[in-house]
Amino acid sequence: MERVVSRSTVRAKAPGKINVHLGVGAIQDDGYHDVATAYQAVSLYEIVEASEASDFSVRFSGPIPHDQLSTGADNLAIRAAMALARRGRVSGGVALSIEKHVPIAGGMGGGSADAAATLVACDELWDLHLGRDALVEIARELGADVPFALAGGTAVGTGRGDQLTPALARGQFHWVLALADAGLSTPDVYRALDEHRALHAADIAPAHDVPTVDARVLQALRAGDASMLAEVLQNDLQAPALRLMPRLAGTLELGERSGALAGIVSGSGPTIAFLCDSLESAIELQVTLSASQVLALKVTGPVPGARLID
Incomplete structure (x- = not known):
């Protein structure tokens, strides 16, 4: 059964991150590395506005130069929206408008924050209410830092960085x-x-x-x-x-x-x-x-x- 859009526009935000510890393991046969990292989410946010549409699109604004960012199907936010649509059997698409504040290719997970905010916004836009566990499952398929952008706070990431364990951090x-x-x-x-x-x-x-x-x-x-x-x-x-x-x-x-x-x-x-x-x-x-x-x-x-x- 396909679902239809229940709201016209939804906005969400997700934070950038700092790795206060990042240990990189030996290169594996598949060319990847296991890592062990301590993430901290910080108060620099990507803002995503999701509006009902017949297909999938993304445009960018904000103070971070974004002229070189792809707006095609390879964009991580578009991939997030498409993955969620498949999971929720949604008909139609979404028009994404992303206000960039996290540096691009800066080591702070800006693209991952875009994807995480897109998952939250589209989950609400399409009235799916899949729950955090389902969103995390999709996030792990998108990229190593996307699950943490969903979770925020402070956490230890292992494997590719996507296997998260919350960590206590007192104060600010x-x-x-x-x-x-x-x-x-x-x-x-x-x-x-x-x-x-x-x-x-x-x-x-x-x-x-x-x-x-x-x-x-x-x-x-x-x-x-x-x-x-x-x-x-x-x-x-x-x-x-x-x-x-x-x-x-x-x-x-x-x-x-x-x-x-x-x-x-x-x-x-x-x-x-x-x-x-x-x-x-x-x-x-x-x-x-x-x-x-x-x-x-x-x-x-x-x-x-x-x-x-x-």
């Missing part, structure tokens, strides 16, 4: 994001990591097949202690990201010299997340970076995952 963490003027390809960053490991195999410890999150990271999150967390921030993709975009090293140095407790490349980069000890120090760092011609945004975490608006 203050971050300043330094946005780069260009993106990095996630496959390129992983390839650079693999090449480095192969080249220096005699000098470095081999990567674990099944990486784990450092217990000290989870302790710091549970304690709500920014200083403790700053001591244990780790990202195996940071070094290859810096090799591919060397100017990021200068941004890292500037932020840490200007009051940040620590800085870390988020995901595959090139966005750098600086952890601060208070709102006041985050504001001061944002001003300093901006004065140095670095686009800087102040955010907090953790925040909830994909939600309806209004």
Whole structure:
């Protein structure tokens, strides 16, 4: 039995993320890597408006340059809508309008947030009410970070990053994001990591097949202690990201010299997340970076995952 649309327009939002820990396992036979990551959702949101339509389409707006984004069937939000339509046996399509605030190819899961917000919005638009478990099942088919964009908060991700376990995080963490003027390809960053490991195999410890999150990271999150967390921030993709975009090293140095407790490349980069000890120090760092011609945004975490608006 096919369902029909019950509302004309629905809006939803989903957050970007920071990986406060990202351990990358050895390359597998299928070319992929298992990871162990600690995600934190932060207050930088993608906003999706879904309207009833006869076919599937997407358009973009917002402060993040989006001219190069695909609007075809390969777009992750379109794929999310189509997958949900198949699952719910929906006739017709949806017109998506996405307001971009999360950097594109920036290591913060902006495309995944688009997909997660699309699932929530279309589930409501089409009156499916499939429930979170069903939406997560679809999300896992779309991409590794999409389930976390649905869940939000703080969580440990294993496997491809899509097998989530909620993690307790007390209080609020203050971050300043330094946005780069260009993106990095996630496959390129992983390839650079693999090449480095192969080249220096005699000098470095081999990567674990099944990486784990450092217990000290989870302790710091549970304690709500920014200083403790700053001591244990780790990202195996940071070094290859810096090799591919060397100017990021200068941004890292500037932020840490200007009051940040620590800085870390988020995901595959090139966005750098600086952890601060208070709102006041985050504001001061944002001003300093901006004065140095670095686009800087102040955010907090953790925040909830994909939600309806209004």
